[in-house]
Amino acid sequence: MIHPERTRTVQQGREIDGPVVYWMSRDQRIRDNWAMLFARELAERHRRPLVVVFALAPSFLGAALRQYDFMLGGLMELEQGLKRLGIPFFVLCGDPGREVPRFLERMDAGALITDFSPLKIARKWKNDVHRDTSVDFFEVDAHNIVPCRSASAKQEFAARTIRPKINGKLEVFLTPFPELRAQSPEHETESHPVDWKKLFRTLKIDRNVLPVPSTRPGEEAALKALADFLEHRLDTYDTGRNDPNAHMVSGLSPYLHFGHISAQRVALAVRDSAAPQSAREAFLEELVVRRELSENYCFYNERYDSLSGIAPWAHETLDLHRSDAREHLYTRDAFENAETGDRLWNAAQIQIRETGRMHGYMRMYWAKKILEWSPDPETAFETAIYLNDRYALDGRDPNGFTGVAWSIGGVHDRPWFERPVFGKIRYMNYNGCARKFRVDRYIGEQYALLTANREDMQK
Numbered sequence: 001m002i003h004p005e006r007t008r009t010v011q012q013g014r015e016i017d018g019p020v021v022y023w024m025s026r027d028q029r030i031r032d033n034w035a036m037l038f039a040r041e042l043a044e045r046h047r048r049p050l051v052v053v054f055a056l057a058p059s060f061l062g063a064a065l066r067q068y069d070f071m072l073g074g075l076m077e078l079e080q081g082l083k084r085l086g087i088p089f090f091v092l093c094g095d096p097g098r099e100v101p102r103f104l105e106r107m108d109a110g111a112l113i114t115d116f117s118p119l120k121i122a123r124k125w126k127n128d129v130h131r132d133t134s135v136d137f138f139e140v141d142a143h144n145i146v147p148c149r150s151a152s153a154k155q156e157f158a159a160r161t162i163r164p165k166i167n168g169k170l171e172v173f174l175t176p177f178p179e180l181r182a183q184s185p186e187h188e189t190e191s192h193p194v195d196w197k198k199l200f201r202t203l204k205i206d207r208n209v210l211p212v213p214s215t216r217p218g219e220e221a222a223l224k225a226l227a228d229f230l231e232h233r234l235d236t237y238d239t240g241r242n243d244p245n246a247h248m249v250s251g252l253s254p255y256l257h258f259g260h261i262s263a264q265r266v267a268l269a270v271r272d273s274a275a276p277q278s279a280r281e282a283f284l285e286e287l288v289v290r291r292e293l294s295e296n297y298c299f300y301n302e303r304y305d306s307l308s309g310i311a312p313w314a315h316e317t318l319d320l321h322r323s324d325a326r327e328h329l330y331t332r333d334a335f336e337n338a339e340t341g342d343r344l345w346n347a348a349q350i351q352i353r354e355t356g357r358m359h360g361y362m363r364m365y366w367a368k369k370i371l372e373w374s375p376d377p378e379t380a381f382e383t384a385i386y387l388n389d390r391y392a393l394d395g396r397d398p399n400g401f402t403g404v405a406w407s408i409g410g411v412h413d414r415p416w417f418e419r420p421v422f423g424k425i426r427y428m429n430y431n432g433c434a435r436k437f438r439v440d441r442y443i444g445e446q447y448a449l450l451t452a453n454r455e456d457m458q459k
C-alpha cells in the first residue's frame with residue numbers, strides 16, 4: 001500500500017513492544033499523509049497504540065510570530081482531529097533533537113516514524129534523535145509525489161534534466177490515498193489537552209511581524225483554498241499566472257510549506273479536473289517539477305543556503321562584475337522598509353510585509369533587484385533570504401532557498417547576455433514588467449493596502 005521507496009529505515013531497533021510514535025514535523029496534517037499512514041499500519045500490525053508528537057522548536061530559521069501563529073493554528077485543529085480518531089497528541093518544547101529521545105524513553109516507545117525534509121536543520125534534528133535512541137526508526141517522504149531520493153540520486157542541472165525522471169515515475173507514485181483508520185478501541189487513550197498559551201510563551205521569536213488574519217491556517221482552510229482555485233482560477237492558470245494583477249495563482253504555498261495539504265492531493269485534483277489540458281500541465285509543471293527540483297537542490301547541495309552553492313559559471317561571472325559601479329546601493333533597512341527609488345520594488349516589498357505573500361513573478365524581480373542594488377552578491381543573497389524568511393508565510397522552504405539561488409546565482413538557469421553587476425545572470429527590469437502587466441495597477445493595489453492597514457492600526 002505504501003510504496004517501499006517512500007520509506008527509509010534509519011535504524012533497525014529491538015522488537016516493537018511499546019507505542020508507535022509518529023514524530024510529525026513537516027507534514028502537519030492528518031489526511032493524505034504517507035508518514036501517518038505508515039505509522040498507523042505499523043501500529044496495527046504489531047497491535048500497539050499510535051501516538052503523534054510534535055516538537056516545538058523555540059526558533060526556526062528566522063520565523064517570526066506571523067509564521068508560528070499560522071503553524072500553531074494548524075496544530076490546534078490537528079489536535080481536535082486526532083482526538084476524534086482516538087489518537088493521542090503531544091507537543092514537546094525545546095530542541096527536537098533532544099526532546100524526542102526523552103519522549104520516546106518516557107513512553108517506552110517501540111518505534112519511531114518521521115517525515116522527510118531536505119533542509120539541514122531538520123536533518124540535524126533527525127541525526128541527534130538517531131544518536132540517542134535505540135528503537136526502530138523510519139523516515140517517510142510524505143511531502144513529495146515522487147520521493148526525493150527516488151526522483152534522482154544526484155543534484156540535477158535544471159528542470160529539463162529532472163522533468164523526464166519525475167514524469168516517468170508519476171504513474172507509480174501519483175496514486176490515490178487510503179483513508180486513515182481510527183485507533184482500535186483497545187488502544188484509545190486520551191492525552192492531556194495541549195496548553196497552547198503556555199507554548200506560545202516559550203517561543204524566542206520576533207513578535208513584531210504580525211499574523212495575517214486573511215490567510216487561515218489548517219487542513220480545512222487548505223482544502224477550501226484548493227476548491228476555490230479549481231473552481232475559479234485553474235482554467236486560465238497558463239495564461240494568467242505571470243500577471244500579478246490577474247490573481248490567477250493558487251495561493252497554496254503556505255499550506256504546502258507547513259504540510260496542511262499534500263502536494264499529491266492537489267496534483268490528483270488538478271489532473272482529474274475538467275480544466276483545459278494546457279492549464280493543468282502548466283500548473284503541474286510548477287507544483288511537481290519545479291517544486292521537486294527545489295527539493296533536489298537542497299537535498300544534494302548542502303550549501304543551498306548561501307551563494308557558495310551556485311554553479312562555477314555563475315561564480316565566475318558574478319566575481320568578474322564584483323567591482324562594477326552600482327547605480328543605487330541600499331541598506332538592509334532601506335529594503336525592509338520599502339524605501340528604494342523604485343515604486344514597483346517597494347510595492348512588492350509592501351505586499352510581502354503586509355500579506356505574508358508575494359506574487360511569483362514579482363518574487364523574481366524583487367530578488368534580482370536586490371542583487372543589482374547590494375554591495376556584493378553574497379550580501380544580496382543574505383538580504384533576500386532574510387526578508388523572504390521573515391515575512392513570507394511560505395518562507396524557510398526549499399522553494400525559497402532555490403528561488404533566491406535562481407534569481408541571484410543562476411541556479412537551474414543558463415548564462416545570458418553579459419551586463420554590468422549581473423554578468424551572465426539573467427536580468428529583469430521595470431520595462432520588462434511594464435510590457436507584461438499593468439505595473440501602475442499593481443503598485444496602486446499594494447499602496448492602498450498599506451494605507452488601509454495603517455488606518456486599521458490607528459483605530
Ligand code: FAD
Nearest residue numbers: 249250251252253286287290291360367394395399400403
Ligand atoms: P502557484 O503558481 O499557484 O503554484 C503552485 C505551487 O507550485 C506553489 O505553491 C509551489 O509549491 C509550486 N511552485 C510554483 N512556482 C514555483 C517555483 N518557481 N519553484 C518551485 N516551486 C514552485 N516558494 C515557496 O513555496 N516558498 C518560498 O519561500 C519561495 N520563495 C521564493 C523566492 C524567490 C526569490 C523566488 C523567485 C521564488 C520563490 N518561491 C517560493 C517560488 C514561487 O514563487 C512560489 O512557490 C509561488 O509564488 C507560491 O504561490 P502560489 O502557491 O500561488 O503558486
Ligand code: FO1
Nearest residue numbers: 025026055056057060063067117119122396
Ligand atoms: N517543524 C518542527 O518540527 N518544529 C518546529 O518548531 C517548526 C517550526 C517552524 C517554524 C516555521 C516554519 O516555516 C517551519 C517550521 N517547522 C517546524 C516545519 C519544518 O521543520 C520545516 O517546514 C521543514 O523542515 C522544511 O523543509
